[in-house]
Amino acid sequence: xxxxxxxxxxxxxxxxxxxxxxxxxxxxxxxxxxxxxxxxxxxxxxxxxxxxxxxxxxxxxxxxxxxxxxxxxxxxxxxxxxxxxxxxxxxxxxxxxxxxxxxxxxxxxxxx
Amino acid sequence: xxxxxxxxxxxxxxxxxxxxxxxxxxxxxxxxxxxxxxxxxxxxxxxxxxxxxxxxxxxxxxxxxxxxxxxxxxxxxxxxxxxxxxxxxxxxxxxxxxxxxxxxxxxxxxxxxxxxxxxxxxxxxxxxxxxxxxxxxxxxxxxxxxxxxxxxxxxxxxxxxxxxxxxxxxxxxxxxxxxxxxxxxxxxxxxxxxxxxxxxxxxxxxxxxxxxxxxxxxxxxxxxxxxxxxxxxxxxxxxxxxxxxxxxxxxxxxxxxxxxxxxxxxxxxxxxxxxxxxxxxxxxxxxxxxxx
Numbered sequence: 001x002x003x004x005x006x007x008x009x010x011x012x013x014x015x016x017x018x019x020x021x022x023x024x025x026x027x028x029x030x031x032x033x034x035x036x037x038x039x040x041x042x043x044x045x046x047x048x049x050x051x052x053x054x055x056x057x058x059x060x061x062x063x064x065x066x067x068x069x070x071x072x073x074x075x076x077x078x079x080x081x082x083x084x085x086x087x088x089x090x091x092x093x094x095x096x097x098x099x100x101x102x103x104x105x106x107x108x109x110x111x112x
Numbered sequence: 113x114x115x116x117x118x119x120x121x122x123x124x125x126x127x128x129x130x131x132x133x134x135x136x137x138x139x140x141x142x143x144x145x146x147x148x149x150x151x152x153x154x155x156x157x158x159x160x161x162x163x164x165x166x167x168x169x170x171x172x173x174x175x176x177x178x179x180x181x182x183x184x185x186x187x188x189x190x191x192x193x194x195x196x197x198x199x200x201x202x203x204x205x206x207x208x209x210x211x212x213x214x215x216x217x218x219x220x221x222x223x224x225x226x227x228x229x230x231x232x233x234x235x236x237x238x239x240x241x242x243x244x245x246x247x248x249x250x251x252x253x254x255x256x257x258x259x260x261x262x263x264x265x266x267x268x269x270x271x272x273x274x275x276x277x278x279x280x281x282x283x284x285x286x287x288x289x290x291x292x293x294x295x296x297x298x299x300x301x302x303x304x305x306x307x308x309x310x311x312x313x314x315x316x317x318x319x320x321x322x323x324x325x326x327x328x329x330x331x332x333x334x335x336x337x338x339x340x341x342x343x344x345x346x347x348x349x350x351x352x353x354x355x356x357x358x359x360x361x362x363x364x365x366x367x368x369x370x371x372x373x374x375x376x377x378x379x380x381x382x383x384x385x386x387x388x389x390x391x392x393x394x395x396x397x398x399x400x401x402x403x404x
Contacts, residue, residue: 020298049258071300
């Protein structure tokens with residue numbers, strides 16, 4: 001499974017970023033290879049509008065199996081992501097990536 | 113740290129007056145963030161002392177280099193916004209019309225057109241008259257509010273809350289349901305809705321509640337001028353009840369509301385019936401965010 005997190009930082013102790021489009025980082029974790037990668041999303045800060053759809057596009061290209069985030073994508077991005085048949089978990093803000101991942105394993109996260 | 117966002121859907125419901133009153137009641141505990149930057153007027157009630165001011169850039173603006181321009185007119189032809197004009201044989205961009213799409217830059221055969229970051233207003237860090245830190249912004253005429261600017265105001269408010277060890281960020285959000293509103297909702301713990309008993313008040317409240325439900329945010333509602341239209345007020349109460357939105361209180365129409373505004377004060381700073389009502393609303397909100 002490849003799991004994507006919206007994150008304010010670049011390691012397991014970083015908090016989940018509640019924002020979808022304007023998340024500071026998108027972290028990708030590959031459970032099979034244990035590869036952990038943080039993708040800087042700061043370029044989106046320069047965009048006045050359309051941050052949510054830009055992130056949906058990015059996720060479409062990366063195509064993770066699971067997304068763990070906070071408030072969740074907005075209406076437009078949600079519609080776009082539906083076609084990916086990806087599992088999306090929300091309300092993981094106020095947790096670190098590690099806590100969110102553990103809760104995901106125990107199936108304690110809120111599914112969208 | 114808790115973030116309360118005050119929204120209205122419809123403009124003119126008294127949202128900013130209510131936010132400022134909450135700001136006065138929360139004095140010493142809060143950071144105030146004015147994200148309603150199209151009509152930034154929180155500063156009128158908070159009379160902040162500006163500590164830091166910086167220019168804010170958003171979007172792009174085309175610029176024609178007259179040296180490289182050969183007056184072919186292709187830019188004028190493709191511009192959908194009628195922003196390119198020929199004046200004394202020289203082509204020029206009207207910055208108020210330019211949307212920054214960059215079409216002219218693409219078609220220009222001599223690369224005379226370049227896109228530049230557009231200055232769209234000022235961003236401030238201040239101390240409100242309550243003594244609390246305040247992050248706010250003011251847009252230039254014709255500039256539009258954006259998710260980007262709201263994100264910046266909120267980010268600065270968070271930094272201020274950490275610096276000054278405040279637990280509460282009180283955000284005056286933008287009207288409507290567009291990009292600036294969505295941006296202001298990120299990370300919110302609770303949303304306070306301020307509406308009025310009118311057809312458009314209820315209509316815009318419904319649209320806004322749809323957005324809040326998308327993000328699964330908890331919200332409470334205040335009906336301002338509640339006694340002006342009992343039928344509409346009742347329609348709002350039922351709508352809120354059906355959608356799991358708690359009623360936080362109702363403010364009757366009272367000239368004290370306007371009188372306070374004219375003096376640059378909030379309704380909790382003079383002796384009137386609204387003061388106690390606002391106090392009770394503040395206590396309910398405190399209760400809501402403590403049990404969240």
